[in-house]
Amino acid sequence: MTMERRAFLSTVAVAGGGLAVGGVGRLEASPARVPRRLRILVLGGTGFIGPHQVAFALDRGHTVTLFNRGRTAPELFPDVEQLRGDRAAGDLGELGGAREWDVVMDNAATDPRWVREAAQLLKDRAGQYIFISTQSVYTSRAEIGMDETAPVGRPDLPREEWTGYGPSKALAEEEAQRAFPGRATIVRPSLIVGPGDETDRWTYWPVRVHRGGNVVVPGTPRDPMQFIDARDLSEWLVRLAENGTAGVFNAVGPEAPLTSAEMFYGLRAVTSTPVSFTWVDADFLREMGVRAWSDMPAWQVPRGATAGFARMSNARALEAGLTFRPLADTGRDTLEWFLGQPPERRERLRAGLSPERERWLLAAWRVRMGGTE
Amino acid sequence: MATRRQFVAGATAAGLGLGLGRFPASGQAGKEMEGRAGVGGTRRRPGLQDVPRAPRPLRILILGGTGFLGPSQVDYALARGHTLTLFNRGRTAPDLFPGVETLLGDRAEGDYASLSGRTWDAVIDNSANVAPWVMDSVQVLKDAAGRYLFVSSISAHSDNSVIGQDENGPVFSEADYHEAVASGVSPGAAFGQHKAQAERETFKAFGDRGIVVRPGLIVGPGDRSDRFTYWPVRIDGGGEVLAPGDGTDWAQIVDVRDMGRFMVHLVEQEASGTFNATGPEAPLTMAGMLYGIRAITSTPVTFTWVAADFLREHRVGAWMEMPVWVYPEPQTRGFSAYDCSKAMAAGLTFRPLADTARDTLEWLKAKPEEERTLRTGLAPEKEKTILAAWHARNG
Numbered sequence: 001m002t003m004e005r006r007a008f009l010s011t012v013a014v015a016g017g018g019l020a021v022g023g024v025g026r027l028e029a030s031p032a033r034v035p036r037r038l039r040i041l042v043l044g045g046t047g048f049i050g051p052h053q054v055a056f057a058l059d060r061g062h063t064v065t066l067f068n069r070g071r072t073a074p075e076l077f078p079d080v081e082q083l084r085g086d087r088a089a090g091d092l093g094e095l096g097g098a099r100e101w102d103v104v105m106d107n108a109a110t111d112p113r114w115v116r117e118a119a120q121l122l123k124d125r126a127g128q129y130i131f132i133s134t135q136s137v138y139t140s141r142a143e144i145g146m147d148e149t150a151p152v153g154r155p156d157l158p159r160e161e162w163t164g165y166g167p168s169k170a171l172a173e174e175e176a177q178r179a180f181p182g183r184a185t186i187v188r189p190s191l192i193v194g195p196g197d198e199t200d201r202w203t204y205w206p207v208r209v210h211r212g213g214n215v216v217v218p219g220t221p222r223d224p225m226q227f228i229d230a231r232d233l234s235e236w237l238v239r240l241a242e243n244g245t246a247g248v249f250n251a252v253g254p255e256a257p258l259t260s261a262e263m264f265y266g267l268r269a270v271t272s273t274p275v276s277f278t279w280v281d282a283d284f285l286r287e288m289g290v291r292a293w294s295d296m297p298a299w300q301v302p303r304g305a306t307a308g309f310a311r312m313s314n315a316r317a318l319e320a321g322l323t324f325r326p327l328a329d330t331g332r333d334t335l336e337w338f339l340g341q342p343p344e345r346r347e348r349l350r351a352g353l354s355p356e357r358e359r360w361l362l363a364a365w366r367v368r369m370g371g372t373e
Numbered sequence: 374m375a376t377r378r379q380f381v382a383g384a385t386a387a388g389l390g391l392g393l394g395r396f397p398a399s400g401q402a403g404k405e406m407e408g409r410a411g412v413g414g415t416r417r418r419p420g421l422q423d424v425p426r427a428p429r430p431l432r433i434l435i436l437g438g439t440g441f442l443g444p445s446q447v448d449y450a451l452a453r454g455h456t457l458t459l460f461n462r463g464r465t466a467p468d469l470f471p472g473v474e475t476l477l478g479d480r481a482e483g484d485y486a487s488l489s490g491r492t493w494d495a496v497i498d499n500s501a502n503v504a505p506w507v508m509d510s511v512q513v514l515k516d517a518a519g520r521y522l523f524v525s526s527i528s529a530h531s532d533n534s535v536i537g538q539d540e541n542g543p544v545f546s547e548a549d550y551h552e553a554v555a556s557g558v559s560p561g562a563a564f565g566q567h568k569a570q571a572e573r574e575t576f577k578a579f580g581d582r583g584i585v586v587r588p589g590l591i592v593g594p595g596d597r598s599d600r601f602t603y604w605p606v607r608i609d610g611g612g613e614v615l616a617p618g619d620g621t622d623w624a625q626i627v628d629v630r631d632m633g634r635f636m637v638h639l640v641e642q643e644a645s646g647t648f649n650a651t652g653p654e655a656p657l658t659m660a661g662m663l664y665g666i667r668a669i670t671s672t673p674v675t676f677t678w679v680a681a682d683f684l685r686e687h688r689v690g691a692w693m694e695m696p697v698w699v700y701p702e703p704q705t706r707g708f709s710a711y712d713c714s715k716a717m718a719a720g721l722t723f724r725p726l727a728d729t730a731r732d733t734l735e736w737l738k739a740k741p742e743e744e745r746t747l748r749t750g751l752a753p754e755k756e757k758t759i760l761a762a763w764h765a766r767n768g
Contacts, residue, residue, distance in 0.1 A: 212655075221660075256673030261620075265661045266668030269727040274655030328668040328727040 038062045038241055041101040041126065043087070043118060044108030046073040048196055049132070052234035053105065054080065060238060067095060068108070087114040092121055103128045103241040112171035119179030128244060129180040130237060133173050133188045135250065136166035141306050147313040148188070148248040173248075185240050187233075190252040190312065191298055194230040194330055195337030202227055204297045204352030205267055206335040212273035216358050216365075218296035219282045221261035224310040226252040227298055229330045236322045249317045253324045257311070260299070266327040270335065280365050288361055290353070297351045420630075426454035427641055434458045434493040434518060436480070436510060437500030438473075439466040441595050442524065442588075445633025446497055447473065453637060460488060461500065480506045485513045495520040495640040503560040504550065504570035511578035522584040522640055523575040527649060527711055528565040529587055534704045539712040540587075540647045545569035572647065581645040586636060589651025589711060590697060593629040593729055594736030601626055603696045603750030604666050605734040611672035615756045615763075617695040618681050620660030623709040624697050627652040628729040635721040648716040652723040656710070659698055665726040669734065679763050687759045689751065696749045 040057055044050050045066040054077055057064050067083040074082070083094035087109065095118070104126045109115045119129055135141075137152040153162050153170035162171055176184045193202035200207075208215055228251055236251070264277050282301045285292070292300050300306035314322065338346065348354070353361065433450055437443045438459035447470055450457055459475040467475070476487035480500065496518045501507045511521060529544045550570040553563035560567050568587075575583040592601030607614055627650060635650060660678075667674055681700050691699040699705045713721065737745060751759075 254673075255671070256675055261660060262664040262667055262676075265664035268661065269665030269668045269730070270725050272654070272723050272725050274653070276655055324671050326669050326671050328731070331668065332727070 036242070038102040039065070039100070040238075040241060041065045041067060041095075041104045041122070043067050043104065043106045045105075046076050047107065048198065049192060049230045049234050049237075050107050051076055051196065052194075052231045053107070053237055056231075056235045057238045057241075060242070062238070062241075065101065087111075087118065090117060092117060095121055099125060101126045103130060105130045105132070105237060105241070106176070107132050109172055110165060110168050112168060112175050115172040115175040116179070119176050123179040126180075128183050128185060128241060128246065129176050130185040130187065130240060131173060131176040132237075133169050133186050134166065135188050135190045135252065135312065137170040137173065137188060138166070141300075141309040142304065144308045144311045145313050146308050146311075148250055148316055183246055185246050186248040187237065187240070187251050188249065189228050189233055190250075190310075191227040192230050192233060193227045193298075193334065195333045196230065197334070198350070200338075200350040200352065201293075201297045203334050203338055204349050205264070206270065206331045207338050207349060208352060209264065209267045209275055210271045210273055210335055211355075212271075212275045214362060215264070215275055215277050216353065216361055217260060217264050217277045217279050218285060218290075218292065218299045219260060219279060219301065221259060221279055223260040223299065223302045225258050225260055225263045225298060226254075226310040226312060228253045229325055232322070232324050236317075236320075239321050243321070245320050247316070247320070249320060249322070250312050250314050251317055251322060252312050252314045253322075254327065255314070255318060255324055258327075263298075263327065267331045270328050270332040278362060278365065280361065284365060284368060285361075288364060290357075290361060294351055295353055295357075421448055421452040424449065424452040426452075429641075431455045431494040431640065432458070432492075433637075433640060434460060434488075434491075434496045434514075436460050436496065436498040438475075439469050440499065441597065442591060442629055442633060443499050444469060444595065445593075445630045446499070446636055447633075449630070449634045450637045453641070455637070458491075458493065460485075480510065483509050485510065488513060488517070491517060493518045495522065497522045497524070497636055497640065498575075499524045501571055502564065502567060504567045504574060507571035507574045511574055515578040520582050520584060520640055520643065520645075521575055521579045522586065522636055523571060524636070525568045525572050525585050525587045525647075526564065527587045527589040527651060529569040529572060530711075531565065531569075532704075533706070533708040535707045536710040537712045538649075538707050538710075540649050540715060542711075544572070547573065583646075584639050584644050585647040586632075586639070586716075587647065587649045588632055589625045589627060589649075589709070591629050591632055592626045592733065594732045595629060596733070597748075599748040599750070600692070600696045601729075602733050602737055603747050604663060605669070605730045606737055606747060607750060608663065608666050608674055609670045609672055609734055611670075611674045613760055614663070614674055614676050615751060615760055616659065616663055616676045616678045617684055617689070617691075617698045618659060618678060618701060620658060620663075620678050622659045622698060622701050624657050624659050624662045625651040625653075625709040625711060626657075626662070626697060626729075628724050631721065631723050635716065635719075638720045642720065644719055648719060648721075649711045649713045650716040650721055651711055651713055652721070653726065654717060654723055657726075662697065662726065666730045669727050669731045677760055677763065679759065683763060683766070684759070687755075687762065689755075689759065693749050694751050 040062050042050060042054060042064060045054055045068060054064050054066070058080070065081045065083060066077065067085060069086050070082065070084050085091045085093050085095060101122070104118070104122055106115060106118060106129065109118070109131070115131065122129070138146065139151040139153060139155060143150065152173070153167045159171065162168065173186045176186065191202060197203055232253065233251055260279070268275055285296065290296060300309040302310065433455050435443060435446060435457060438447055438461060447457060447459070457473050459470065459473055460478055461475065462479050463475065463477045478484045478487050496514050498507065498510060498521065501510070501523070507523060514521060530538060531543050531545045531549065535542060545566040547570065550566040553566040572585045575585055590600060596602055631652065632650065639648070663676060684695070685700065689695055699708045
């Protein structure tokens with residue numbers, strides 16, 4: 001799982017060059033401007049959530065500065081101040097000096113060194129440090145209903161040996177908290193979805209449902225699903241800045257538990273295409289070599305080591321003002337964004353089953369269920 | 374043989390505190406087409422800006438036109454560039470279409486004088502729930518109109534025990550109709566018999582210039598019967614929602630705007646014959662419908678599926694108290710499983726469920742507070758009581 005998530009992340013970074021901004025700037029209701037205008041420094045800002053975040057922050061009347069390499073979609077916000085540097089090379093040059101910000105939003109870091117360097121450099125010149133972490137920090141996902149106090153990283157190992165995506169993010173969280181004690185906000189999103197997602201990890205579903213016919217869906221109709229619309233996340237991050245909220249938060253949605261049946265029928269509701277669903281048993285999927293998460297996106301087997309994967313508590317985030325758009329909005333906007341991509345981008349989804357493999361799987365499942373294919 | 378109408382009447386009687394007083398009028402209980410819009414002159418016609426104009430503009434006479442279904446036909450027909458005449462009593466929402474000619478007359482009185490001397494390419498008859506009205510109107514119009522589209526009902530079918538019934542499934546016979554009339558049953562209670570008889574009158578007068586459409590449950594913004602509206606409203610209200618059965622029972626509904634468009638389309642195509650017309654295209658279960666509606670709202674909501682037998686014990690009425698749903702029984706197996714492939718082949722299309730649900734919810738929310746009370750659905754206290762009893766039984 002962890003490796004898969006990490007692999008996906010590198011895909012995002014590589015694929016980011018082709019980012020389309022169809023989903024950006026489509027804020028449905030322009031929110032009222034806040035009385036206090038913040039100076040926000042965004043580390044990154046041109047990937048998947050960044051553009052939503054920046055657009056919302058600008059809409060709220062804040063002043064935004066972007067800091068990045070200038071390689072990913074540098075033309076995205078021509079009117080926003082851009083500082084250049086390369087955290088991988090330890091080059092924070094343009095962040096030096098006496099410049100002050102109210103809030104730093106660190107979107108782009110997995111390596112704890114990146115966070116240590118940026119946070120230490122900015123700790124006396126910024127009021128709040130919002131670090132976008134991940135659900136992958138948790139040591140285990142076996143428990144149901146885990147909150148932010150659950151263990152992170154690899155408690156069985158000394159910190160020097162914490163490697164891999166989740167443990168690295170856990171160390172990075174510590175760096176943020178060390179530099180900004182009581183002023184750090186650690187946000188741990190689950191799968192981030194919506195228009196602009198170049199991984200297709202959730203996009204697969206609205207696109208697949210819209211294609212119609214018999215859709216293979218994983219597990220049982222009661223399996224839990226958790227994810228968060230990039231826009232809900234981004235808007236909340238800005239509100240966390242406005243409210244100066246510190247602490248650690250699971251950023252998972254929706255508000256009430258969502259079952260797989262509710263998600264798939266909800267996605268069906270945004271299209272006119274005739275469609276039916278066949279839930280294929282988790283054990284059968286494994287037997288057939290169909291992998292949770294990558295082949296069956298957004299889903300993990302809801303038992304054993306991943307029993308709690310999609311049943312994380314979001315109570316604290318709700319308390320801190322996290323809200324969710326209707327699933328139909330996320331589904332429709334994601335679908336429309338994808339359908340607006342160039343044909344070569346649309347040709348093959350980057351996650352999920354290919355049509356051929358899905359047909360084969362469905363046939364195999366029918367045979368297993370006693371049919372004759 | 375339990376008919377759709379008998380069934381619906383029975384379901385109503387079973388609903389405690391759901392007397393006919395909650396219907397618009399006794400004769401209209403459960404009818405499939407006309408509600409009362411009462412939207413006034415503030416109609417919005419979203420989504421019709423991009424409708425291409427018809428290659429050949431038609432002169433269309435609409436009998437009725439200001440109820441629930443009528444306005445969707447008018448909106449679409451106007452967008453297509455047709456010229457419309459409405460014929461009605463001038464009582465229901467007379468200001469709805471100020472730019473459209475309205476001829477006055479009362480079908481209950483057989484008063485069609487205002488139609489005389491005029492001709493039309495097509496007639497769409499929305500407003501007849503009693504066969505004699507159609508008997509009169511087709512005689513008046515058979516030489517004055519090219520085509521006559523009669524809005525019948527899926528209730529014209531006399532047997533709901535068959536899954537996947539198409540237009541050839543049995544309908545109430547002439548004898549059924551005469552028997553109902555002779556026995557003094559009200560037209561409301563013999564809705565299907567009247568509709569079936571009116572279908573025959575249509576074809577008798579118009580032959581292959583006759584079109585009969587049998588809609589199922591028509592839903593959407595403007596529906597004053599609330600027979601679907603309950604669900605978007607209830608789900609948007611959040612919390613624990615009582616859902617009927619186990620989620621696998623069939624649901625069939627059709628958006629009023631899809632239906633209006635289809636009827637105009639049939640007239641344009643010079644279609645003839647009979648069309649069962651409900652939706653959606655692929656079979657929909659109650660779970661599919663309710664979870665689809667959930668998708669339009671952010672409100673936290675959970676569904677508790679309560680077994681049909683338990684609902685019966687607690688005297689929950691199908692259809693009106695549990696809208697769209699009927700108790701799954703041998704004689705109702707096909708109630709929401711009609712085969713509408715002929716209509717689809719003839720151009721019936723369906724907008725996404727999310728559009729229907731959202732537009733319906735927004736329409737209801739835009740009404741003045743005092744007009745928002747629903748005519749259908751479980752009373753909140755009853756829902757709570759049954760849910761508590763259900764949880765108690767299941768530990």
